[in-house]
Amino acid sequence: MPDSPVQLPAHRMPVLRVMPMPRDLNPAGDVFGGWIMSQVDIAGAVPARQRARGRVATISVNSFVFKQPVSVGDIVSFYADIVKVGKSSITVDVEVYAERNPEDPVVVKVTEAVLTYVAVNERGVKRAIPPEVAA
Incomplete structure (x- = not known):
């Protein structure tokens, strides 16, 4: 049974969009997993930093699943x-999608990850997260 088509999440905006370049490839011609991991870490830090209202540091990668390769x-x-x-x-869930084949566009989910960040002060010392600001 073929997989159902995947679409980008319509109800959310991505925190990061990027196109890998040839320098990001491994010898097999796919994008290095480490490159994807670093981009996931950056993407996860965006909402963590906003919620912490300041600097955060990654303290753990709770899960990381590669589902499909990423290409230039x-x-x-x-x-x-x-x-x-x-x-x-702050624990953050990150989902990663690739849009490929512009002539006949296809979207695939390539990675899922859960990371935990800790709020730190200007000296890198752990600090409390301030109360959430009412909208």
Whole structure:
């Protein structure tokens, strides 16, 4: 049974969009997993930094699943949502999609990850996360 078509999440904006370049490839011609991991870390830090209202540092990668390879020319979109806020930590879920084949566009989910960040002060010392600001 063929997989159903995947679409970019319509109800959310990506926190990061990027196109990998030839320098990002491994010898097999796919984008290095480490390149994707670094971009996921950046994408996850965006909402964590906003919620912490300041600097954050990655303290753990709770899960990371590669589902499909990424190629040069793919437009890679990173969606990040906070799933838990503790006293000084913020856990973020990141989903990654690749848009490929511009002549006949296809979207595939390439990666899922959950990372935890800790709020730190200007000296890199752990600090409390301030109360959430009412909208």
